[in-house]
Amino acid sequence: xxxxxxxxxxxxxxxxxxxxxxxxxxxxxxxxxxxxxxxxxxxxxxxxxxxxxxxxxxxxxxxxxxxxxxxxxxxxxxxxxxxxxxxxxxxxxxxxxxxxxxxxxxxxxxxxxxxxxxxxxxxxxxxxxxxxxxxxxxxxxxxxxxxxxxxxxxxxxxxxxxxxxxxxxxxxxxxxxxxxxxxxxxxxxxxxxxxxxxxxxxxxxxxxxxxxxxxxxxxxxxxxxxxxxxxxxxxxxxxxxxxxxxxxxxxxxxxxxxxxxxxxxxxxxxxxxxxxxxxxxxxxxxxxxxxxxxxxxxxxxxxxxxxxxxxxxxxxxxxxxxxxxxxxxxxxxxxxxxxxxxxxxxxxxxxxxxxxxxxxxxxxxxxxxxxxxxxxxxxxxxxxxxxxxxxxxxxxxxxxxxxxxxxxxxxxxxxxxxxxxxxxxxxxxxxxxxxxxxxxxxxxxxxxxxxxxxxxxxxxxxxxxxxxxxxxxxxxxxxxxxxxxxxxxxxxxxxxxxxxxxxxxxxxxxxxxxxxxxxxxxxxxxxxxxxxxxxxxxxxxxxxxxxxxxxxxxxxxxxxxxxxxxxx
Ligand code: HC1
Numbered sequence: 001x002x003x004x005x006x007x008x009x010x011x012x013x014x015x016x017x018x019x020x021x022x023x024x025x026x027x028x029x030x031x032x033x034x035x036x037x038x039x040x041x042x043x044x045x046x047x048x049x050x051x052x053x054x055x056x057x058x059x060x061x062x063x064x065x066x067x068x069x070x071x072x073x074x075x076x077x078x079x080x081x082x083x084x085x086x087x088x089x090x091x092x093x094x095x096x097x098x099x100x101x102x103x104x105x106x107x108x109x110x111x112x113x114x115x116x117x118x119x120x121x122x123x124x125x126x127x128x129x130x131x132x133x134x135x136x137x138x139x140x141x142x143x144x145x146x147x148x149x150x151x152x153x154x155x156x157x158x159x160x161x162x163x164x165x166x167x168x169x170x171x172x173x174x175x176x177x178x179x180x181x182x183x184x185x186x187x188x189x190x191x192x193x194x195x196x197x198x199x200x201x202x203x204x205x206x207x208x209x210x211x212x213x214x215x216x217x218x219x220x221x222x223x224x225x226x227x228x229x230x231x232x233x234x235x236x237x238x239x240x241x242x243x244x245x246x247x248x249x250x251x252x253x254x255x256x257x258x259x260x261x262x263x264x265x266x267x268x269x270x271x272x273x274x275x276x277x278x279x280x281x282x283x284x285x286x287x288x289x290x291x292x293x294x295x296x297x298x299x300x301x302x303x304x305x306x307x308x309x310x311x312x313x314x315x316x317x318x319x320x321x322x323x324x325x326x327x328x329x330x331x332x333x334x335x336x337x338x339x340x341x342x343x344x345x346x347x348x349x350x351x352x353x354x355x356x357x358x359x360x361x362x363x364x365x366x367x368x369x370x371x372x373x374x375x376x377x378x379x380x381x382x383x384x385x386x387x388x389x390x391x392x393x394x395x396x397x398x399x400x401x402x403x404x405x406x407x408x409x410x411x412x413x414x415x416x417x418x419x420x421x422x423x424x425x426x427x428x429x430x431x432x433x434x435x436x437x438x439x440x441x442x443x444x445x446x447x448x449x450x451x452x453x454x455x456x457x458x459x460x461x462x463x464x465x466x467x468x469x470x471x472x473x474x475x476x477x478x479x480x481x482x483x484x485x486x487x488x489x490x491x492x493x494x495x496x497x498x499x500x501x502x503x504x505x506x507x508x509x510x511x512x513x514x515x516x517x518x519x520x521x522x523x524x525x526x527x528x529x530x531x532x533x534x535x536x537x538x539x540x541x542x543x544x545x546x547x548x549x550x551x552x553x554x555x556x557x558x559x560x561x562x563x564x565x566x567x568x
Contacts, residue, residue, distance in 0.1 A: 004070035019061040034149035093125030108200035135185030138355040146203035152195035161474040164189035192301035193355030193506020225263040230417030231353040231502035234523030238509040239384030240394040245519030250399020265406035268413030270323040275536035280553035293490040298322040300360035301497030319563040328373030329561040353505030379507025408541035411528035419471035419501035420447035423494040472499040
């Protein structure tokens with residue numbers, strides 16, 4: 001290690017540490033814009049400049065390394081002036097539309113301007129002529145608001161292994177866009193929205209569909225039902241200043257009822273149902289020599305990824321639709337019949353942590369009820385905006401319960417929201433169905449946690465099941481390559497598109513970072529432990545659904561409504 005001083009404070013650091021990391025560890029804040037820990041360390045924005053005694057010029061703290069005896073100053077007048085000048089230059093060609101911007105009050109650039117105490121911008125630059133690209137079903141690109149920090153490019157390439165966007169053109173014409181400036185909706189973008197999550201401004205953001213939901217809520221002809229994804233209950237509170245990972249299920253239900261939804265239901269219900277269908281599919285493929293490994297199919301970014309990049313493995317996918325889509329199909333059939341409502345009048349809204357769910361709902365095969373099964377998908381962020389518009393004081397709401405029957409769930413449904421959760425939920429049920437014994441304790445901790453790829457084995461009545469769990473598409477690639485080359489064999493693989501699973505989805509509150517992901521995951525397991533039932537096959541509403549309507553897992557109606565298939 002080396003010894004240095006920062007602002008007169010003696011600090012120790014690893015020999016290869018950067019000044020920025022070292023200062024942060026010492027509690028000294030240096031502003032950044034382009035920096036993204038471990039992913040984008042390029043020294044481009046020059047807002048982290050510091051003075052290093054003896055150096056000829058100011059140094060960007062994100063890339064400059066510490067050295068023995070180094071003397072660093074982070075707040076001298078020349079440092080502050082240089083940073084301010086650079087910020088003014090960045091702002092000189094940035095639209096001044098903060099009041100009407102989707103990221104108003106949650107924009108790093110706006111925050112920097114406030115922190116720097118900017119009272120005027122002395123320069124007026126030419127604004128980029130590239131138009132807004134709204135060709136994607138999930139995301140909108142607004143090049144005028146891009147500060148060319150490249151954080152989106154880094155995440156898309158390094159975390160997701162997709163590389164749908166990159167830096168195009170040169171000089172004033174530089175733009176972050178798909179190759180050949182093709183529209184985002186026409187390229188191999190998987191709609192995961194991880195770009196939107198790391199964008200410091202509103203240069204990439206989710207497609208706002210709140211207007212369609214307000215319109216449905218105001219239409220007396222419509223019976224508007226809503227489903228909430230597992231991950232939303234541990235993150236929506238962040239939109240209202242609550243701690244990441246705080247479990248706010250009851251307040252979420254109350255808030256949705258306050259907005260005027262006729263029924264408040266839970267995607268956890270159909271997550272339990274997915275376990276019944278997918279668990280049966282696994283057991284049948286094992287018994288009948290079907291294609292293995294079976295790979296989970298609930299994450300729509302992952303589905304688009306395999307379609308683009310690994311089509312040869314498509315028949316390994318479970319034929320189960322995602323819980324969101326199973327819910328939509330049942331809302332307009334089973335629920336419509338039970339409630340005596342014409343399905344044409346039912347409007348299904350999903351609250352998802354995910355931008356790719358917007359794309360999934362519009363896929364042509366997702367209309368097995370005879371209508372589009374899910375009408376509109378809102379992200380956690382969009383719901384937060386609606387609640388603010390409605391003046392909901394979220395934290396002061398009293399907790400309420402989900403409606404019957406599509407709101408009844410178990411802890412197994414909740415854990416779908418964290419990486420490893422679908423696997424664990426499936427094991428809880430498969431173990432009991434195969435062995436006939438009661439599983440105690442129900443926790444399969446080997447598949448939990450933030451390791452990019454987790455491998456485990458369980459003994460099911462003498463058969464050793466080999467399992468793998470991956471989250472983030474870059475990690476998915478590792479597993480798929482090992483399977484394709486024959487290097488590894490598995491029976492069952494869970495893949496979730498986003499780092500951490502759905503709790504880290506591209507529609508979640510900003511910021512979403514490693515620490516916040518870990519807190520949301522802890523919240524998910526807390527919510528699981530607090531449920532009276534923790535195994536999907538014990539869900540009484542799912543049992544009733546089979547008895548009254550579906551008859552049995554993998555039965556005729558299940559195939560019609562809950563399954564699909566993917567063609568290379
Ligand atoms: Fe997910 Fe799923 S867990 S995909 O991450 O299988 O989005 O939360 O709703 O459909 O249940 C997302 C979360 C979500 C589905 C379920």
